[in-house]
Amino acid sequence: MDELGVAVLGFGVGRSHMNAYRQIPGVRLVVLCDVNEERLAQARQEFDGIETTSDMEAAVSRDDVHVVSVCTPDHLHYEHCLATLAHGKHILCEKPMTVSEPHAWDLVQRVKEADVRFAVGNVNRFVPQFAAIHQFVEEGRLGELFFVESDYIHDMRNVYERTPWRKDPVNPQNAWYGGGVHPMDLVRWVAGDVAEITLYANKCASAPEFPLPDTYISILKFANGCLGKVWETSAIRRVPGHVVNFNAYGAEGTMLTNTLEMEAKVWLNWGVEGLADAQTLPFRRTIGHPVLDELTHFVDCIRSGATPLVDALEGAKTVATLAAGLRSLESGKPETVNAGP
């Protein structure tokens, strides 16, 4: 199979994309684009003199680039995906796919027209114990789900220092999109489309200059009748600061997981008598996010023509759910989630 050339936009999390791509056979890192010259110089040192540019259009239009990882700040994803799609390249767009629902639906249509593979970086689907929940649900081993919950808990203080765009007064990162996208994607993965959402938010403990709420809690009603809860906070004082919890409760069993423990606890078919202890499923330890698994899957999809696990439609549905949450915050009422543009 022909070699796939890759361009990466943004050398923050883009650096872990580059580290992953260079471990995937038949993939060649071609060019990094960033507007920060210091980061470009650092990248040339770390990646054997890789070509660098600050001209995004020049990077994504090259004939030897077939795949683009969009790893720029959230509010630039739409613009950078449009520019890349115009050249017919495959895209791995970091999460959230966009920070606007109309932009998300527009990308779904444009990806279809361009006939390229498009994946969103909802990397938690590649965390083994979370994938196990999905597998147990798919196999019917938990029975009919009646409740799912997921939390994204992050002490962001040092992240704000490293990535000042997040607290930029003009385009700050909306933590409901930027952090809430992870747990919302997980609950949608196992319980399906959300029909209705109620959202509350406050701001307490994150950087004082951060201009938006830093804690969000939502109640979800899924189209299939399952209920759910998603909590996002960027404000917590806690080390290690980054934890994702993901739990699923069905008529036949319960499964509890989180990113601190590389295992899942499962209770299956417990009756009134003989309440059994949890079974523990151990998993291989991953260091940080499983980006290598995510990008290996994406490259496999490009080669086989298969649909990525989090394709444009999945990404857009999650954005639509988050957007309905923000409408609920405004209206103070439950809001319906749009099923399409």
Ligand SMILES: NC(=O)c1ccc[n+]([C@@H]2O[C@H](COP(=O)([O-])OP(=O)(O)OC[C@H]3O[C@@H](n4cnc5c(N)ncnc54)[C@H](O)[C@@H]3O)[C@@H](O)[C@H]2O)c1
């Ligand atoms: N999947 C995950 O778990 C995960 C983890 C971290 C970040 N992210 C996402 O990755 C994206 C980047 O976040 P980050 O933490 O890496 O931030 P970062 O600030 O470390 O990196 C972003 C880089 O983009 C560059 N940039 C800004 N504008 C640009 C432009 N117009 N053209 C080219 N480069 C430009 C910046 O100079 C910076 O180097 C965000 O969307 C974030 O939500 C995802």
